[in-house]
Structures are given as C-alpha cells and as structure tokens.
Amino acid sequence: MAVESSVEFIYANTSHTLTLKISASIGYIVSAPVFLPIIKLSESVSDKVMKSFYCLSGTNAILSIISIFNGCIFTYKPNGEFKLGAMSPFPYCIFIIYLSTIVIASLKKYRVGIKDEGLFLITLSGCILAGVIMNAIFDFKLITPRMATLSCVFYYMFFVSQTYIRDALTGALNRHSFYRDTPKLIAKPMFIISMDLNGLKKINDTLGHSEGDKAIKAVADSAFSILPSNYKFYRMGGDEFAILCPKAKEINIINVISKLKCDLNSKNYSIAVGYAEFNPKQSFDSVFVTADENMYNNKVAMKISREIPNDKLKAI
Secondary structure, eight states: OHHHHHHHHHHTTSSOHHHHHHHHHHHHHHHTGGGHHHHHHHTOSOHHHHHHHHHHHHHHHHHHHHHHHHOSSEEEOTTSOEEEOTTTHHHHHHHHHHHHHHHHHHHHHHHTTOHHHHHHHHHHHHHHHHHHHHHHHHOOTTHHHHHHHHHHHHHHHHHHHHTTTBOTTTOOBOHHHHHHHHHHHTTSOEEEEEEEETTHHHHHHHHOHHHHHHHHHHHHHHHHHHSOTTSEEEEEETTEEEEEEETOOHHHHHHHHHHHHHHHHHTTOOEEEEEEEEOTTSOHHHHHHHHHHHHHHHHHHHHHTTOOOOHHHHTO
C-alpha cells in the first residue's frame, strides 16, 4: 500500500496512465482481503462461509486486473484523470458484506458476555466506515484500505493480548486473570461461586475428549448467557469454574445458580455448585475454600440422589 500510494502521488494527473492503472488495480485487489484476517480471528463464520468470502476476494482481484485493459471497475483518461467503470459498485458491495459480518460478530460477542472484544470490533468497524465516508465525500483516495489494514493490526494485537487472560476453549477468563482480579475486588463484599461439571471423566472415557470439550464449552455458554454483566466468570482448570459476584445479594446468587442448573439440564449436562459470602474483614482464600467445599457437598448430595440427568451417559 505504501508503494501504491507513492506511485499515485508521483504520477497523478500525468500521462503515465498504465502505471496508474496497475497501481489502482493493486489497491482494489488489496482493499478486500485486509478484512479477512479480522473475520477469521473473530471466529464469527463457518469454514464454508469463509471460503465464499475468499471467492469474493478472488473475483474482485480478477476484475481489478481485467479493469486495467477494459475499465470495467476503473480507468484513467489520457490526462491522468481517474474515472469509475460500470462494475465499480462490486468492490463496495464486498466491503459492505465484510463490514456487516464484523458488526454482527461484535454484537454476538457482546451478547454472550465477551464485551471487551465486542466493543473493540464495533470500534474498528466504525473507523473503517469513517474511512469509506471520507473517501466518498472528500475523495481521500486509499484511506479505506489503510483504515482496514490498521484495524486488522490493532485487532490482532488485541486478540493476542486476550490469549493471556482468556481460556482458549471457552472464552472464559483464565486462572491467571482470577488471581490478577481478586486483589481489586476484595475491597468490597461479594459472593464467590464454585462450580464443577459432573461426569466429565466418564464422558471423556466413554465418548471421547471432543465430547468432553463440548460439555465444558456448554457450561461456559450457559454462564455467558445467564450471568449479569458485572459478574466475573473464570475457568480455573479442567471442569472447574469460579464466579466472583460483586454487588450481589444471596437471593440473586440462588436465582443465578438455579438458572444455570436448569439451562444445563436442558442440554443434558449437570453441574455441582457451591457459594459463600465474602466481606473485606475475612480471608479471601478461606472463603473461597468454603465455597469449594459447599460445591463438593452439593456434588455428593447429587450423587446420592442420582441427580445427574445426562442422557448421553444413561445411554451407555
């Protein structure tokens, strides 16, 4: 893009039309694919849809090359004046499709509780859209691909930073985040929830680890859809989860636990849950141990009452 910008600046409004056409063709070819890494990293579409996006970019590249000779998308007059062709809307349609996909991904992530990434994506989308508007109104050539490229770079940096604080399988905050966040939260009262998936070992041993991963992810999906936005949800390791609940009352905790259990029961999974109330005068570690003990007591009680409604395991 830097080379292309330099070429356009040097040869603008000159008779070197072939050089300008080649430069413009490269710009149109590059402008679409810069969105694809953002879409790929966001994991918002299936592999089949992603392949169709690659095909769109490929088609755009072919038309951009052909346009050098027949001006179907763009052309340059003998005096170096730029002019759009009959098929010039095609690259913009691709742009709209890609940008819409990113916006939908941001809303989806925000809705399931991954708010930071959702807000970051919508911000990048706004920056790219602003580039398009400036390009259309003020004729700031090449600003759109530049904004898209910068957005891709920033999103990749954000994505890499998230790998240090989030669990790769579930998207939940990881154990490192738990110990990073607790010193900030223990200044005020809160509830601590300890949660464990029932029967994971049996699922892994009989149905395979892919089904075990599916079960763990189901717990996270339910948590993201049910927990209030101010609750912090962590995967502590394996099938163990923790939730820190600031500004909560016991009735809120009971309702949340009930909803989580019901939602997972509807998916044919089961969880054991325990909770404990913390205040700043107490030791956080001791309260967390209490919540963990209450969870194991709940697990034992469920085993005794045979309250593990997992149809998959019953079928074995």
